[in-house]
Amino acid sequence: xxxxxxxxRPLFVSLLAGAAAGASVDTSLFPLDTIKTRLQSxxxxxxxxxxxxxxxxxxxALIGSAPSAALFFCTYDFLKHRxxxxxxxxxxxxxxxxxxxxxxxxxCLARVPTEIIKQRLxxxxxxxxxxxxxxxxKFEGLWGFYRGYFTTVVREIPFACIQFPLYEYLKAxxxxxxxxxxxETIPGLAAICGSASGACAAFITTPFDVTKTRIMLSSRDGxxxxxxxxxxxxxxxAREEGKLALxxxxxxxxxxxxxxxxxxxxxxxxxxDLFT
Numbered sequence: 045x046x047x048x049x050x051x052x053r054p055l056f057v058s059l060l061a062g063a064a065a066g067a068s069v070d071t072s073l074f075p076l077d078t079i080k081t082r083l084q085s086x087x088x089x090x091x092x093x094x095x096x097x098x099x100x101x102x103x104x105a106l107i108g109s110a111p112s113a114a115l116f117f118c119t120y121d122f123l124k125h126r127x128x129x130x131x132x133x134x135x136x137x138x139x140x141x142x143x144x145x146x147x148x149x150x151x152c153l154a155r156v157p158t159e160i161i162k163q164r165l166x167x168x169x170x171x172x173x174x175x176x177x178x179x180x181x182k183f184e185g186l187w188g189f190y191r192g193y194f195t196t197v198v199r200e201i202p203f204a205c206i207q208f209p210l211y212e213y214l215k216a217x218x219x220x221x222x223x224x225x226x227x228e229t230i231p232g233l234a235a236i237c238g239s240a241s242g243a244c245a246a247f248i249t250t251p252f253d254v255t256k257t258r259i260m261l262s263s264r265d266g267x268x269x270x271x272x273x274x275x276x277x278x279x280x281x282a283r284e285e286g287k288l289a290l291x292x293x294x295x296x297x298x299x300x301x302x303x304x305x306x307x308x309x310x311x312x313x314x315x316x317d318l319f320t
Contacts, residue, residue, distance in 0.1 A: 242305020
């Protein structure tokens with residue numbers, strides 16, 4: 045992939061590559077996500093469904109995966125190169141952090157509503173997609189679909205600030221080669237770089253993920269434990285269940301993000317390579 049082509053990459057390339065990457069991850073690794081969510085649930089793993097029905101909520105995940113990933117990469121690619129043009133002396137790591145953070149804020153607009161429905165289906169609060177949508181709207185209104193938006197952003201920004209600078213560094217070091225046409229990325233090695241960066245970021249941000257899960261599983265229809273606000277929830281979990289409870293689901297989360305990072309960023313680079 046030519047580095048100059050990367051700078052002037054058309055918006056539709058980022059859109060298609062991001063959508064393909066998001067759908068690929070959610071489809072292939074959904075059972076790991078379900079297990080992680082059930083481990084983090086206040087009801088406990090077995091009460092939330094254990095190892096049965098690990099594909100509950102898949103339809104909601106698929107509805108949100110493509111648009112949220114597309115929004116992320118459109119924002120990330122656009123800002124990454126715009127910041128370089130505006131501030132040429134800005135460190136590469138800072139550029140990637142700022143671009144990734146803005147990308148996550150925009151992606152969460154599509155991700156959070158489907159994430160709420162998905163996690164409540166995963167833990168057995170509702171039996172189907174239609175019931176989940178109608179019940180949430182009835183008891184919580186439109187804003188009920190954005191419960192935990194702030195907490196999700198609080199989780200995603202540190203994750204992105206760790207993953208993407210590390211990914212870009214590893215990719216430039218191990219997965220980029222110089223050809224007669226310029227620098228190009230090797231998708232297979234980029235996938236390995238994505239796996240390593242995703243695993244590191246996943247473990248470090250697990251407490252934010254546990255907090256986000258508890259808030260999203262809270263509901264006003266009496267089917268879930270009640271948690272409200274990021275600071276209140278994270279302190280309550282540590283106080284009532286011990287600090288180690290903030291790392292519930294860390295193993296499947298790291299596995300999911302490690303494999304997901306490889307698939308997500310690897311497939312993204314493959315699709316970009318096809319178009320450029």
